[in-house]
Amino acid sequence: MNRRQFTKSISLLTSAGMTPLAFSKMKSKKDLATDSVLEKSRILTNKIPSSGQSIPLIGFGTSRNISLDLTPENIKKCTALIETFFKLGGTMIDSSPMYGTSEQMIGHCLKNLDYPNELFSTTKVWTRGKQDGIDQMHQSMDLWGINAFDLMQIHNLVDWKPHLDTLRNWQEEGIVKHIGITTSHGRSHSELEKILATEPLDFVQLTYNVKDRAVENRLLPLALDRGIAVIVNRPFNGLFGFSKGQQLPEYAQELGCKSWAQFYLKFAISHPAVTCAIPATSKVKHLKANMLAGYGELPDHKTRKLMIESFKELI
Numbered sequence: 001m002n003r004r005q006f007t008k009s010i011s012l013l014t015s016a017g018m019t020p021l022a023f024s025k026m027k028s029k030k031d032l033a034t035d036s037v038l039e040k041s042r043i044l045t046n047k048i049p050s051s052g053q054s055i056p057l058i059g060f061g062t063s064r065n066i067s068l069d070l071t072p073e074n075i076k077k078c079t080a081l082i083e084t085f086f087k088l089g090g091t092m093i094d095s096s097p098m099y100g101t102s103e104q105m106i107g108h109c110l111k112n113l114d115y116p117n118e119l120f121s122t123t124k125v126w127t128r129g130k131q132d133g134i135d136q137m138h139q140s141m142d143l144w145g146i147n148a149f150d151l152m153q154i155h156n157l158v159d160w161k162p163h164l165d166t167l168r169n170w171q172e173e174g175i176v177k178h179i180g181i182t183t184s185h186g187r188s189h190s191e192l193e194k195i196l197a198t199e200p201l202d203f204v205q206l207t208y209n210v211k212d213r214a215v216e217n218r219l220l221p222l223a224l225d226r227g228i229a230v231i232v233n234r235p236f237n238g239l240f241g242f243s244k245g246q247q248l249p250e251y252a253q254e255l256g257c258k259s260w261a262q263f264y265l266k267f268a269i270s271h272p273a274v275t276c277a278i279p280a281t282s283k284v285k286h287l288k289a290n291m292l293a294g295y296g297e298l299p300d301h302k303t304r305k306l307m308i309e310s311f312k313e314l315i
């Protein structure tokens with residue numbers, strides 16, 4: 001069995017609600033608990049409004065976690081992370097030329113994994129000038145080892161007009177499937193609002209979590225109204241500092257949260273406008289916990305309000 005066949009068999013087992021073979025080996029109590037959750041359900045998905053394609057509610061961010069020297073040890077470590085991500089039903093990997101060696105690292109990992117079919121490749125253009133943008137996007141394809149992206153985003157609105165022009169042509173040619181634009185840290189919201197209201201876009205990426213909720217007022221309702229898929233970045237944004245050593249509320253445990261990470265992620269992905277979140281981690285243990293937030297139940301409106309109140313008590 002080659003790597004592609006192995007990855008396919010894992011995904012078939014997972015989609016059938018069965019435990020992947022790799023998890024049958026040497027199970028700890030914690031692994032067994034993880035498996036039992038996986039056996040009961042599949043990772044939740046949302047549809048991209050513009051294309052109808054389904055994507056899992058949890059993706060994989062890469063801004064610092066895998067931007068490492070490209071040594072064989074680091075490549076092995078990152079390959080294990082990304083392999084686990086796919087095994088647990090993940091598809092969207094989000095990167096950017098801004099993230100140091102991340103795109104190179106992704107290329108090495110994908111090659112090691114024989115380019116899993118499930119991959120939803122997502123990166124950004126982050127430079128000024130039309131031709132520089134074209135060159136940078138071609139370079140990203142080379143670094144990833146692919147010849148088309150599922151989603152190309154304009155990073156932080158940088159020189160968005162010429163890049164959007166290029167991307168519209170590329171979308172027609174099939175070089176990019178979806179087009180998006182990103183911001184973070186609550187920056188440039190009014191300019192972003194104007195762009196979302198006037199330009200046809202498939203995706204917007206922004207910061208949203210139980211503490212940073214400014215986008216609830218205008219951007220999320222606008223995205224919902226315009227049929228624009230929403231990717232949540234920075235879903236943790238330092239939140240662990242508030243909840244360290246604190247007990248999870250009982251209602252959150254009943255919802256299936258076993259950690260504050262799952263509490264924070266379930267809050268972010270349960271907003272009706274949100275399509276998925278892209279937490280970043282350098283640890284397989286954290287990755288497993290994060291992926292499980294995309295399984296089982298999500299909080300309803302009433303529970304989301306309780307979550308906001310519980311968080312306010314922490315700060």
Ligand SMILES: NC(=O)c1ccc[n+]([C@@H]2O[C@H](COP(=O)([O-])OP(=O)(O)OC[C@H]3O[C@@H](n4cnc5c(N)ncnc54)[C@H](OP(=O)(O)O)[C@@H]3O)[C@@H](O)[C@H]2O)c1
Binds near residue numbers: 064095205235
């Ligand atoms: N403008 C933009 O387009 C923009 C801006 C910012 C971010 N992004 C994207 O969004 C992604 C996520 O944002 P981010 O990386 O800034 O922040 P984040 O995902 O909110 O937080 C990452 C931090 O959380 C920790 N963590 C992750 N899972 C954990 C768990 N289960 N338990 C405890 N700690 C955990 C990680 O440490 P460990 O490594 O120890 O797990 C890391 O320190 C980025 O990687 C990037 O892809 C885009």
